[in-house]
Amino acid sequence: MNSQPIVRIEKLAKRFGEIEAVAGVDLEIVRGELFALLGGSGCGKTTLLRLLAGFETPDAGRILIDGQDMTGVSPHLRPVNMMFQSYALFPHMDVAANVAYGLRRERVPKQEIRTRVAEALALVKLDGHGARRPAQLSGGQRQRVALARALVKRPKLLLLDEPLAALDRKLREGTRFELVRLQEQLDLTFIVVTHDQEEAMSMASRLAVMDAGRIAQIGTPHELYEHPASRFVADFIGIANILDLGNGQWLALRPEKITLSIGRPDMAQAISGEVVDIAYEGDRSLYRIAVKGGPVMLVSRTNTVRTSEEAFRRGQTVWLGWNNDAGQVLDG
Amino acid sequence: MGRKSAAGDLTMRAVIALPFAWLILFFLLPSALVLAIALGTNAPDAAPPVELGWSLANFGLLFTDDLYVAAWLSSLRIAATSTLAALLLGYPMAYAIARTRPERRPLLLMLVVLPFWTSFLIRVYAWMGLLAENGILNQVLRWSGLAAHPGTILGTEWAVHLGIVYGYLPFMVLPLYATLEKLDWSLLEAAADLGARPIAAFFTVTLPLSLPGIVAGCLMVFIPAVGEFVIPDLLGGTGTLMIGKVLWDEFFTNADWPIASAVAICLLVLLVGPIALFQRQQARSLERR
Numbered sequence: 001m002n003s004q005p006i007v008r009i010e011k012l013a014k015r016f017g018e019i020e021a022v023a024g025v026d027l028e029i030v031r032g033e034l035f036a037l038l039g040g041s042g043c044g045k046t047t048l049l050r051l052l053a054g055f056e057t058p059d060a061g062r063i064l065i066d067g068q069d070m071t072g073v074s075p076h077l078r079p080v081n082m083m084f085q086s087y088a089l090f091p092h093m094d095v096a097a098n099v100a101y102g103l104r105r106e107r108v109p110k111q112e113i114r115t116r117v118a119e120a121l122a123l124v125k126l127d128g129h130g131a132r133r134p135a136q137l138s139g140g141q142r143q144r145v146a147l148a149r150a151l152v153k154r155p156k157l158l159l160l161d162e163p164l165a166a167l168d169r170k171l172r173e174g175t176r177f178e179l180v181r182l183q184e185q186l187d188l189t190f191i192v193v194t195h196d197q198e199e200a201m202s203m204a205s206r207l208a209v210m211d212a213g214r215i216a217q218i219g220t221p222h223e224l225y226e227h228p229a230s231r232f233v234a235d236f237i238g239i240a241n242i243l244d245l246g247n248g249q250w251l252a253l254r255p256e257k258i259t260l261s262i263g264r265p266d267m268a269q270a271i272s273g274e275v276v277d278i279a280y281e282g283d284r285s286l287y288r289i290a291v292k293g294g295p296v297m298l299v300s301r302t303n304t305v306r307t308s309e310e311a312f313r314r315g316q317t318v319w320l321g322w323n324n325d326a327g328q329v330l331d332g
Numbered sequence: 333m334g335r336k337s338a339a340g341d342l343t344m345r346a347v348i349a350l351p352f353a354w355l356i357l358f359f360l361l362p363s364a365l366v367l368a369i370a371l372g373t374n375a376p377d378a379a380p381p382v383e384l385g386w387s388l389a390n391f392g393l394l395f396t397d398d399l400y401v402a403a404w405l406s407s408l409r410i411a412a413t414s415t416l417a418a419l420l421l422g423y424p425m426a427y428a429i430a431r432t433r434p435e436r437r438p439l440l441l442m443l444v445v446l447p448f449w450t451s452f453l454i455r456v457y458a459w460m461g462l463l464a465e466n467g468i469l470n471q472v473l474r475w476s477g478l479a480a481h482p483g484t485i486l487g488t489e490w491a492v493h494l495g496i497v498y499g500y501l502p503f504m505v506l507p508l509y510a511t512l513e514k515l516d517w518s519l520l521e522a523a524a525d526l527g528a529r530p531i532a533a534f535f536t537v538t539l540p541l542s543l544p545g546i547v548a549g550c551l552m553v554f555i556p557a558v559g560e561f562v563i564p565d566l567l568g569g570t571g572t573l574m575i576g577k578v579l580w581d582e583f584f585t586n587a588d589w590p591i592a593s594a595v596a597i598c599l600l601v602l603l604v605g606p607i608a609l610f611q612r613q614q615a616r617s618l619e620r621r
Binding site for chain 2 (some may be wrong): 053055063084085089091092106150153
């Protein structure tokens with residue numbers, strides 16, 4: 001396998017009027033990884049994807065795909081395919097024609113087109129649906145047609161713009177694993193844009209958190225969760241208690257890293273507070289605890305025992321304890 | 333919904349009945365009258381100059397007399413080529429308007445319909461002024477030295493085509509715009525992403541998806557163009573044979589009401605076909621949505 005990165009983005013910038021959509025991004029994506037671009041709306045993740053596909057022209061910087069400079073290369077000549085958030089299926093063509101579209105443009109022989117379309121449809125478990133129109137399919141089936149259409153050209157790089165956003169919750173979880181399976185089975189490189197941190201964390205081998213056109217942090221899901229580089233990342237991914245340590249230093253402490261007890265715990269850090277609110281979520285309960293003279297902190301507790309209701313009552317004074325390595329110290 | 337009151341029911345019926353009454357009074361009844369006249373015979377001394385009857389001779393004449401057959405054929409030909417020209421001119425216009433920024437579109441659309449603020453007849457007269465032997469066009473040509481002895485466009489079929497394309501272009505542009513404006517442009521990005529050059533993307537995505545607009549626009553130009561009278565009469569001169577003009581001549585010059593009526597009935601029947609086609613197309617595109 002080639003160790004050269006499949007994508008290399010250098011000092012990429014794009015602005016729309018007053019808005020800096022992408023403001024100097026450097027990024028390398030390794031061959032065969034499932035990379036997620038995560039961020040809130042307007043953070044520039046979709047613009048970055050569109051720059052990769054060639055639908056937008058960068059104001060500065062450049063993109064190399066498989067070592068080739070993509071500057072000035074039209075979308076139809078790029079070795080990438082994209083799965084659109086709206087799926088963008090051609091409504092006047094049946095499923096097979098949609099999937100075959102890219103191969104027809106390459107003037108692949110008819111017989112080969114037929115076998116490759118059948119293969120692609122089988123891959124997304126839509127065998128026998130070739131003659132249907134997109135309008136006759138369910139949302140989940142349409143999503144799979146879009147995927148098959150993008151995969152059938154065997155691109156070096158597949159771009160997925162919010163691939164699961166239009167699906168309902170149950171379907172989303174199943175499809176998530178399905179996408180990872182396909183990516184591993186076909187040994188392709190995926191770049192997934194999403195605003196859903198749970199989605200990004202569970203799918204990606206690495207992810208980048210974007211904020212205001214810049215990359216806030218790149219790392220594995222574990223690195224981003226346990227070792228956030230900034231208060232923004234700590235706050236954006238999961239839930240974090242951010243405590244002021246003074247001297248411009250902060251401690252990001254995850255709710256599940258804190259233990260609750262009636263008596264003072266034998267831990268490096270211990271403070272007491274009053275339970276102000278309990279949110280029961282079934283698998284766990286989230287406690288909001290007002291620390292005396294301090295902030296309101298969030299503590300989560302796994303509900304391992306079925307019989308009792310909540311271990312602590314509202315209004316009760318409890319102790320919060322954690323070890324010194326439980327949180328991440330941040331400088332900004 | 334609750335129970336409908338009797339008064340509400342009556343109002344409902346009245347609302348539905350009104351357009352029907354309108355159509356019966358101003359469309360069906362006059363058409364029946366025209367048909368009755370077409371089945372009669374010419375009676376120059378009577379007033380009106382018709383003797384009613386059940387004769388199909390007038391219709392027979394339309395299919396046997398070379399003049400009528402030639403007029404039909406040349407009407408269809410001129411309408412068809414003008415429609416094609418209007419399509420080739422109107423499509424890029426509609427496309428350009430649909431692709432400009434949304435806030436600029438109303439202005440451009442207004443420019444398309446702006447000619448309607450002036451009477452159609454006056455605008456056709458203006459073309460006479462442009463195209464006449466000593467018209468503005470030829471004066472400019474002579475003055476600029478591009479052509480010392482330019483020919484005259486007025487009085488030729490070229491002028492008729494020009495007039496029809498000019499007069500009916502908005503009817504081509506508006507339905508085309510309506511379909512192109514609804515087109516999901518991400519489909520074109522998808523086509524490009526899958527390796528389609530812009531020209532291929534146009535022919536495989538944009539064109540097929542704008543087909544309802546093309547059909548609507550073409551019929552809206554073709555149908556009135558076939559029976560057009562003012563344009564061939566004013567711009568076409570004596571050399572241009574069109575059925576609308578023949579009809580006018582039969583009625584006003586020859587005062588042969590039955591023949592004129594037969595021509596009118598034939599024109600109506602001939603145009604019902606395309607109109608039915610148009611309505612089916614509309615119904616189908618509605619269904620698809």
